[in-house]
Amino acid sequence: MQEPTYRVAIIGTGGIANHHAGYYAKHPRTTIVAAADIRPDALAAFCEKHNVPARYTDYRELLEKEQPDLVSVCTWTATHPEVTIAAAEAGVRGILSEKPMSAHLGDARRMVAVCQSRGIPLAIHHQRRFEPGLVEARKRIAAGQIGVPLAGNFRTVGGFLNNGTHGVDFHRYLLGDPAPEWVMTQLERRTNRYERGVLVEDRILSSIRFENGYTLTIEVDMDEKPASHWWVFGTEGTIRFGQGGTVLFARGEPEPLAAESGPGPLDELIAWIEGGPESRNAGHVALVAHEIMMASYESARTRSRVRVPLDAGVERSPLYTMHEEGLLPVSGPAYDIRSLDALRYAFEREGIPLTGEEYLEGQGNWTGQGLAGQVRK
Numbered sequence: 001m002q003e004p005t006y007r008v009a010i011i012g013t014g015g016i017a018n019h020h021a022g023y024y025a026k027h028p029r030t031t032i033v034a035a036a037d038i039r040p041d042a043l044a045a046f047c048e049k050h051n052v053p054a055r056y057t058d059y060r061e062l063l064e065k066e067q068p069d070l071v072s073v074c075t076w077t078a079t080h081p082e083v084t085i086a087a088a089e090a091g092v093r094g095i096l097s098e099k100p101m102s103a104h105l106g107d108a109r110r111m112v113a114v115c116q117s118r119g120i121p122l123a124i125h126h127q128r129r130f131e132p133g134l135v136e137a138r139k140r141i142a143a144g145q146i147g148v149p150l151a152g153n154f155r156t157v158g159g160f161l162n163n164g165t166h167g168v169d170f171h172r173y174l175l176g177d178p179a180p181e182w183v184m185t186q187l188e189r190r191t192n193r194y195e196r197g198v199l200v201e202d203r204i205l206s207s208i209r210f211e212n213g214y215t216l217t218i219e220v221d222m223d224e225k226p227a228s229h230w231w232v233f234g235t236e237g238t239i240r241f242g243q244g245g246t247v248l249f250a251r252g253e254p255e256p257l258a259a260e261s262g263p264g265p266l267d268e269l270i271a272w273i274e275g276g277p278e279s280r281n282a283g284h285v286a287l288v289a290h291e292i293m294m295a296s297y298e299s300a301r302t303r304s305r306v307r308v309p310l311d312a313g314v315e316r317s318p319l320y321t322m323h324e325e326g327l328l329p330v331s332g333p334a335y336d337i338r339s340l341d342a343l344r345y346a347f348e349r350e351g352i353p354l355t356g357e358e359y360l361e362g363q364g365n366w367t368g369q370g371l372a373g374q375v376r377k
């Protein structure tokens with residue numbers, strides 16, 4: 001019997017949607033049948049580039065009319081839960097949703113719960129779990145090549161939720177997905193900074209303790225340079241990722257870790273749909289990283305060590321709560337380090353009036369640090 005072909009819909013047709021389209025173009029059993037975006041220009045450009053036949057400006061209409069098998073959720077972060085839940089309710093067979101899961105917590109928990117209760121495989125696109133060097137590093141750590149892992153560090157720019165989510169998530173992957181115990185965090189938000197419409201700190205430093213005693217320190221936007229690196233320190237060696245790739249330092253000469261590429265996020269999602277093991281990107285796995293980040297914000301809010309996960313009743317991001325409680329006074333206008341459209345959309349959704357003079361865009365300044373510096377002066 002011929003294996004089925006999956007009819008795919010892509011919701012949100014900006015930058016990352018092209019990456020998803022690449023997965024579907026390469027996979028022999030997927031075909032993109034429709035796409036949706038609230039911005040007709042972005043929609044038209046994407047559909048022409050990827051030969052997508054059906055276009056919608058309302059994703060709910062797409063779900064109803066096209067009844068896709070697979071959906072990629074590539075919209076701005078705050079909308080991932082509502083789009084994912086609508087796709088699940090429309091009866092799709094599998095969902096690949098972008099990271100971070102949401103701007104908040106309650107809705108991220110709900111998107112996982114709704115998909116689980118309907119038996120719909122939900123994968124969150126933390127694709128670094130599939131990077132060959134990282135996969136090899138995980139094997140070496142499990143084989144004891146650096147002894148007992150004690151501590152790690154991840155440094156990046158562009159916002160804690162936006163890029164920190166990769167660091168938290170893949171660090172868990174490196175260590176065999178240990179459960180978190182507590183977090184201790186400090187952050188600064190003196191400028192009215194947003195990232196694709198999501199409230200974001202100017203800089204943050206968070207220590208995360210796992211059940212196995214391992215401590216991960218995450219630094220986001222502490223430096224202006226958009227360099228990203230990670231380290232895992234063990235009793236008998238270290239593994240580093242930075243310029244030069246992933247390198248193992250244990251007994252003897254440093255060893256660059258290269259490996260064959262294996263399956264990707266789409267391969268594992270389809271295998272899962274067809275009764276195979278769940279994807280390493282399963283929604284409940286990604287949710288642990290989201291819980292850690294939300295608990296980190298709560299730690300900064302309460303100025304204390306906070307256990308992970310937060311109480312079941314916590315809905316809103318504690319960063320928003322801090323902002324709304326006036327604990328983070330800012331100077332200067334709201335600005336977005338990635339997308340002015342996303343900022344406008346977010347303010348509209350929150351019912352906050354925003355006029356031309358009140359916001360600035362990051363003007364291609366990806367880290368926003370330069371702009372933050374100007375506003376601070």
Ligand SMILES: NC(=O)c1ccc[n+]([C@@H]2O[C@H](COP(=O)([O-])OP(=O)(O)OC[C@H]3O[C@@H](n4cnc5c(N)ncnc54)[C@H](O)[C@@H]3O)[C@@H](O)[C@H]2O)c1
Pocket residue numbers: 011012013014015016017036037038039042057059074075076077079098099100125126127162196339342
């Ligand atoms: N996995 C990764 O490494 C990675 C990399 C880049 C972006 N992302 C994530 O992907 C998401 C999108 O980022 P991007 O860079 O593609 O942004 P983008 O601004 O380029 O594109 C997002 C698109 O979604 C559309 N959109 C927003 N709300 C919508 C709605 N309700 N219905 C239909 N369309 C809607 C926008 O009009 C826009 O065209 C973000 O959450 C981001 O964090 C992940």
